[in-house]
Amino acid sequence: xxxxxxxxxxxxxxxxxxxxxxxxxxxxxxxxxxxxxxxxxxxxxxxxxxxxxxxxxxxxxxxxxxxxxxxxxxxxxxxxxxxxxxxxxxxxxxxxxxxxxxxxxxxxxxxxxxxxxxxxxxxxxxxxxxxxxxxxxxxxxxxxxxxxxxxxxxxxxxxxxxxxxxxxxxxxxxxxxxxxxxxxxxxxxxxxxxxxxxxxxxxxxxxxxxxxxxxxxxxxxxxxxxxxxxxxxxxxxxxxxxxxxxxxxxxxxxxxxxxxxxxxxxxxxxxxxxxxxxxxxxxxxxxx
Numbered sequence: 224x225x226x227x228x229x230x231x232x233x234x235x236x237x238x239x240x241x242x243x244x245x246x247x248x249x250x251x252x253x254x255x256x257x258x259x260x261x262x263x264x265x266x267x268x269x270x271x272x273x274x275x276x277x278x279x280x281x282x283x284x285x286x287x288x289x290x291x292x293x294x295x296x297x298x299x300x301x302x303x304x305x306x307x308x309x310x311x312x313x314x315x316x317x318x319x320x321x322x323x324x325x326x327x328x329x330x331x332x333x334x335x336x337x338x339x340x341x342x343x344x345x346x347x348x349x350x351x352x353x354x355x356x357x358x359x360x361x362x363x364x365x366x367x368x369x370x371x372x373x374x375x376x377x378x379x380x381x382x383x384x385x386x387x388x389x390x391x392x393x394x395x396x397x398x399x400x401x402x403x404x405x406x407x408x409x410x411x412x413x414x415x416x417x418x419x420x421x422x423x424x425x426x427x428x429x430x431x432x433x434x435x436x437x438x439x440x441x442x443x444x445x446x447x448x449x450x451x452x453x454x455x456x457x458x459x460x461x462x463x464x465x466x467x468x469x470x471x472x473x474x475x476x477x478x479x480x481x482x483x484x485x486x487x488x489x490x491x492x493x494x495x496x497x498x499x500x501x502x503x504x505x506x507x508x509x510x511x
Contacts, residue, residue: 225256225296227351229344232267232282234303236329246332252292255333255341261299261348264289271303271310276503277402279310286314286324287398297323297351300489304328304377304385307363311372312497315361316504319395325357326363326372329370330383339366339383362506368496376494379465388468392478399507406430408495410464411441417448424451429504430458434489434495435480439463439470442478445488454485458506460491462498 238246248268257263266285267278273509274409282300289298302310311326318324327347329340347364350356361372366384381484405460407423411433423431435441439461461483463470470490472480480490491498 224260224292225500226262226350227297227299228295229257229261229263229301229348230282230285231263231265231271231301232278232303233302234271234301234328235332236301236303236327236344237268238270238332239334239374240332244442247331255344256270257344258325259483260347266399269303270305271307272305274303274310275402279500280400280402280489281472283314283317283398284491287317290320290322290324296323297325297356298352299347300326301346302323302326302328306332306334306496307507308375308377308386309500310494311361311363311375312399312500314395315372315506316396316501317398318361319508322360323351323353323359325369326351326361327365329383330366330385345403363388368507370381373497374493375497376466380396385457389492396504399504400457401500401503401507403409404429406432406506408432408434408499411436411445412435415441418443418447420452424455424457428457429506431460432491432495432498432502433459433461433483434464435461435470437463437465438468438473439480439483439490440474440478441483444478445481446478449483450486458502459483459486459488460498461488462491462493462495464495466467467495470483 300491327343370388374391407428472484475481
């Protein structure tokens with residue numbers, strides 16, 4: 224019998240507030256009833272801010288396993304909003320099946336007087352049922368909008384319409400686990416030096432994502448550190464701390480984006496969280 228697999232992982236949608244107003248994980252991973260053709264399966268029960276690559280691998284595996292059932296018409300994943308953009312991208316990077324996979328969650332706990340979780344879950348289920356969702360890769364249904372996972376970014380800590388997206392072009396990889404891959408994000412700021420980059424390399428980082436200034440700029444100290452890293456075979460990807468706009472190597476002067484490219488760095492249109500996931504997959508693929 225055809226069905227939709229609904230995978231729960233925890234997050235605000237499965238939480239309630241204690242007597243001090245602090246959100247705590249709940250005992251019921253869902254907390255409300257669903258249509259008869261929706262099969263609920265618990266994968267994890269964690270705040271997504273505590274997720275690591277192994278947890279994200281577990282979600283990707285659960286989605287793939289659900290789709291091995293030919294009676295499954297699509298998958299809904301309930302996920303915390305803090306790292307939804309990362310896990311959704313990871314699943315999308317391996318998703319070559321036309322059946323829809325739709326992530327959703329909530330900004331408000333399940334015991335809120337006006338919870339947004341039930342509405343978001345209903346919308347995600349309807350997105351799976353919608354024939355126009357087929358072949359679009361992984362989607363995120365949240366706050367009344369359905370967006371592609373690739374290029375997604377959480378833009379607001381509490382607004383019910385929490386995400387925006389830039390709909391980047393899709394490419395699909397053979398499945399690789401990233402739990403044994405270390406990729407670090409380096410925040411760049413006025414006066415930054417090479418200390419953080421050198422520390423990450425000393426700790427065994429296999430790749431670096433630079434959250435640069437403007438369209439992808441920094442200073443000469445960082446450029447020198449990037450050159451040392453790439454010379455040692457460590458890939459460096461440049462993105463920006465600016466939420467919107469293109470990332471491009473259009474400045475020189477010793478610390479501009481063009482200088483970073485000359486030092487061996489590559490530019491990514493994704494923001495730091497998703498750029499880290501993509502780089503981890505590329506490294507894991509390269510090492511097989």
